Amino acid sequence: MFLLKMVPPQTLSWIACLSILAGTTLAADPKIGKVPLGLKPLPKVKNNAMTAEKIELGKQLYFDKRLSADNSISCASCHDPNKGWSNGEANAAGFQGQRGGRSSPTVINSVYQRFQFWDGRAGSLEEQALGPIANPIEMNLPVEEAVKRIAAIEGYQKHFESVFGEQVNAENLAKAIAAFERTVLSGNAPYDRFKAGDKSALSEQAQVGMKLFFGKANCSGCHVGSNFTDNGFHNLGVNFKQDEPDVGREAISKLEGDRGSFKTPTLREIAKTAPYMHDGSLKTLEDVVEYYAKGATPNDYLDEEIFPLNLSQEQKAALVTFLKEGLASDDYPTVEPPKLPE
Amino acid sequence: MRTMRFPFLHCLASLAIACTTIPAIAQQEGKKEEAQQEKKEEKKEEPKKEEPKPEEPAEVEKPELGADAEEGTKGMVVLEGLSNPCGVAIQPETNTVFVADSGNHKIVKLVDGKAQDVITDFPKDVYGKGPKVNIGPLGMVFLDKDTLVVGGGGQPDGEELLRVYKIEDKAIKADKMAASFSLAATDEIKGEGNFYALAASSTGVYVTCNGDDTKGWVSRATVKDGKVEGYERYLATKEATEVDAPVGIAFSPEGYLVVGQMGEINVPGDSLLTFYDAETKEMLLNLETGLHDIAAVGYSPRGQMYVLDYAWADASQGGLYQILEDNSSDSGMKTKKIMSLDKPTAMVFNGDGDLYITVIGEAADANSKGQLIKVTKEAGL
Numbered sequence: 001m002f003l004l005k006m007v008p009p010q011t012l013s014w015i016a017c018l019s020i021l022a023g024t025t026l027a028a029d030p031k032i033g034k035v036p037l038g039l040k041p042l043p044k045v046k047n048n049a050m051t052a053e054k055i056e057l058g059k060q061l062y063f064d065k066r067l068s069a070d071n072s073i074s075c076a077s078c079h080d081p082n083k084g085w086s087n088g089e090a091n092a093a094g095f096q097g098q099r100g101g102r103s104s105p106t107v108i109n110s111v112y113q114r115f116q117f118w119d120g121r122a123g124s125l126e127e128q129a130l131g132p133i134a135n136p137i138e139m140n141l142p143v144e145e146a147v148k149r150i151a152a153i154e155g156y157q158k159h160f161e162s163v164f165g166e167q168v169n170a171e172n173l174a175k176a177i178a179a180f181e182r183t184v185l186s187g188n189a190p191y192d193r194f195k196a197g198d199k200s201a202l203s204e205q206a207q208v209g210m211k212l213f214f215g216k217a218n219c220s221g222c223h224v225g226s227n228f229t230d231n232g233f234h235n236l237g238v239n240f241k242q243d244e245p246d247v248g249r250e251a252i253s254k255l256e257g258d259r260g261s262f263k264t265p266t267l268r269e270i271a272k273t274a275p276y277m278h279d280g281s282l283k284t285l286e287d288v289v290e291y292y293a294k295g296a297t298p299n300d301y302l303d304e305e306i307f308p309l310n311l312s313q314e315q316k317a318a319l320v321t322f323l324k325e326g327l328a329s330d331d332y333p334t335v336e337p338p339k340l341p342e
Numbered sequence: 343m344r345t346m347r348f349p350f351l352h353c354l355a356s357l358a359i360a361c362t363t364i365p366a367i368a369q370q371e372g373k374k375e376e377a378q379q380e381k382k383e384e385k386k387e388e389p390k391k392e393e394p395k396p397e398e399p400a401e402v403e404k405p406e407l408g409a410d411a412e413e414g415t416k417g418m419v420v421l422e423g424l425s426n427p428c429g430v431a432i433q434p435e436t437n438t439v440f441v442a443d444s445g446n447h448k449i450v451k452l453v454d455g456k457a458q459d460v461i462t463d464f465p466k467d468v469y470g471k472g473p474k475v476n477i478g479p480l481g482m483v484f485l486d487k488d489t490l491v492v493g494g495g496g497q498p499d500g501e502e503l504l505r506v507y508k509i510e511d512k513a514i515k516a517d518k519m520a521a522s523f524s525l526a527a528t529d530e531i532k533g534e535g536n537f538y539a540l541a542a543s544s545t546g547v548y549v550t551c552n553g554d555d556t557k558g559w560v561s562r563a564t565v566k567d568g569k570v571e572g573y574e575r576y577l578a579t580k581e582a583t584e585v586d587a588p589v590g591i592a593f594s595p596e597g598y599l600v601v602g603q604m605g606e607i608n609v610p611g612d613s614l615l616t617f618y619d620a621e622t623k624e625m626l627l628n629l630e631t632g633l634h635d636i637a638a639v640g641y642s643p644r645g646q647m648y649v650l651d652y653a654w655a656d657a658s659q660g661g662l663y664q665i666l667e668d669n670s671s672d673s674g675m676k677t678k679k680i681m682s683l684d685k686p687t688a689m690v691f692n693g694d695g696d697l698y699i700t701v702i703g704e705a706a707d708a709n710s711k712g713q714l715i716k717v718t719k720e721a722g723l
Contacts, residue, residue: 232606
C-alpha cells in the first residue's frame with residue numbers, strides 16, 4: 001500500500017471523496033431532507049429548494065380535489081397515505097369512474113426513483129406532478145385550467161406569492177407538489193436495524209427470508225439498494241400474452257428490447273401496497289412469490305433475471321415474512337389531510 | 343488539464359484515510375453543527391422575511407455525460423464483416439491483434455489486413471431481447487506469447503467455461519484447450535456464465551461474469567508459474583456497489599483492479615467505475631460516471647484512462663470516452679468523448695500506443711456488421 005502512503009491527502013479530493021461517501025442534502029433548512037435509517041441522502045435537485053412553507057403548500061395541493069375537473073379527485077385519492085400511498089385497487093377510478101390498465105404506484109420513496117410512472121415517462125417528480133391532473137381518465141383538468149382555478153383561491157394566491165415570489169403557474173404548481181412528495185419517506189424498518197447491528201430486529205423466519213431474498217430467490221437481482229429497486233425496466237410476462245399487451249417502456253423508448261417492461265418498484269412498505277404488479281393483477285404477496293417461483297410467464301422478451309426458483313413452501317413463506325415484517329417501518333409516513341385554502 | 347492518473351492517486355490517498363475515519367469525523371461535524379444550531383436558536387430574533395425570487399425550472403442533478411465532448415479522433419476499420427466481436431487482445435512479442443469473432447464462434451487474428459482463424463467451433467448461444475445477437479467466445483487475455491485465456495459465452499450458466507489455450511501456428515478447434523474451468527450451480531447459488539472481459543496480473547486472471555444477478559461476480563483464476571490452476575467466485579461487485587453487471591475490467595498502472603459496472607441496460611447514465619485492491623478485495627473508490635453502459639476499460643501506455651460506452655438505450659451516445667479529473671464535480675471526475683462508435687464492446691492498447699476497438703455495428707443486422715477499428719498512436723491517446 002506504499003502508493004497510498006507516498007501521496008499526501010489533497011483538500012479538494014477530500015471534499016470529493018467525502019461527498020461520494022456521505023452524500024449531500026438538498027435542503028436549506030437542516031431539518032428538512034433528513035432521511036430515516038437505511039436510506040441514502042436525498043438526490044440533489046436544482047432550482048427547487050425544499051422549505052417548510054413550500055412543502056406545506058405542496059401538501060395542500062396534494063390533497064385538494066379542486067385540481068380535478070369535477071372537484072372529486074385529488075392526488076391523495078389514488079395515492080392515499082392510509083393505503084400505502086397507493087389506493088388498494090388493481091387500478092384507480094379516475095374522472096367519472098374511468099379506469100386505466102395500470103395500478104397506482106406508491107409515492108413512498110419516489111424521490112429516489114430515477115424515473116416516474118410505470119413506463120418511466122417522467123424523469124423527475126416535477127415532470128410527473130402535472131400528468132395525472134391533465135390526464136382525461138384521471139383528474140381531467142387541463143393544466144391551464146388548474147392554474148386558473150388555484151390562482152382564483154385567495155389563500156393559494158398568498159401562499160404562492162410567499163413561497164415563489166410570483167403568482168401560481170404550472171411550473172410552481174409542479175414544484176410545490178414535488179417538494180411535498182420528496183418528504184414521503186420510509187426507512188428505519190426492521191431490516192435496516194438488523195443491518196445496523198440489532199440482531200433481534202428480525203424474526204428467525206424473516207432472517208431466512210432475507211437470505212433467500214438476497215440469494216437463491218434472486219429478488220435482489222432487481223430489488224437492490226436502499227430503496228430496493230434498480231430503477232430499471234423488466235419484462236415479467238404479467239398479462240403479456242393478451243392480444244394487445246401493454247408494451248410498457250417500449251412505448252417511450254421505442255426500443256424492441258423494452259417490450260413489456262415496467263419499472264422496478266420499491267419494496268419499502270410493500271405489505272401496505274396490495275394489489276401488486278404494474279396492473280395490480282396479483283392480490284397478495286403470497287401470489288407474487290408464487291408467480292416468481294414458477295418463473296413468471298415465459299415470452300420472447302422475458303427478463304433474463306427471471307427463471308424458476310425451485311423454492312419449497314417453507315422458503316416461500318419465509319420470503320413473504322421478510323417482505324411483510326422486514327420492510328415495514330415503525331415510522332410509516334402518515335400524513336393527515338391539511339386544512340385547504342379558501 | 344491534468345490527467346486522471348495522478349489525481350486518482352491522491353484521491354485514493356484521501357479515500358484510504360476517509361474510509362477509516364469518516365464516521366468519527368461525521369459524528370464530530372454533526373455535533374458541531376448541532377451546537378452551532380443551538381447557539382443560533384438561543385440568539386434567534388424575528389427573521390426579516392426576504393422577498394423570494396422566482397425559481398428556475400427544477401432539475402434532478404445527475405452526472406454530466408460527455409460534458410467535455412470534443413470528438414475529433416478518427417479510427418480506421420482494419421477488419422469488417424465480423425459477427426458481434428466481443429473481445430480483443432494483443433499477443434506479446436509479436437504485437438499481433440486477436441479478435442473474438444463471437445457470433446461466428448471463433449477467434450481470429452489480423453494478418454496482412456485479413457482475418458485468419460486461430461480457434462474455431464466455439465459453442466453457440468443467442469443473447470439479448472432486441473436485437474438478438476449470436477455469441478460464442480467473449481473476453482480474452484494473453485498470459486504470455488503462447489498462452490491465451492478465453493471467456494466463453496456460448497454455454498448455459500454453470501456450464502460455461504474459462505478456457506486456456508496454447509496457441510499454435512495452425513487453427514485449432516475450441517475443445518482442444520489446455521485447461522478449462524467452470525463455476526457450477528449449487529442448490530443455493532446460481533451458476534456463472536458469459537465471461538465478458540478478462541484482466542491478468544502475475545498471480546491471477548480476473549473475469550467479469552453474468553450469472554448470479556444478486557452478486558455480480560468478478561471471478562478469479564489463480565496463476566502460478568504461468569499456469570492457470572483454479573477458478574473461483576471472487577468479488578461480489580453488485581453487493582459492493584448496489585449496481586448491476588460488472589463488464590469492463592482492467593488493471594490501472596498503479597496496480598488497482600478497475601471494474602466498469604454497466605448498470606441496468608435500459609437505465610441511462612448509471613454506469614460506475616470502481617477501483618479495488620485485487621488482493622484484499624477492498625473497494626477503494628466508486629465513481630458515478632454518467633455514462634450509460636461501460637463495456638470496456640483500458641489505459642494507454644501514457645497512463646491515460648479510457649472507457650467504451652455501449653449505450654444501449656441511446657446508441658448515439660456510444661463511443662470512446664476519456665476519464666479526466668474535474669474537481670468541480672462531486673465525483674472529482676468527468677468524461678470526455680473522444681469518438682463516436684456504434685455499440686463498442688472491447689478495446690486494447692498495444693505497447694506502441696495504438697488502440698484497437700471492436701464494435702458490433704448496426705442494430706438491425708447486428709450479426710454481420712462487426713468491425714475492428716484501429717486508432718493509431720498518432721492520435722496521442
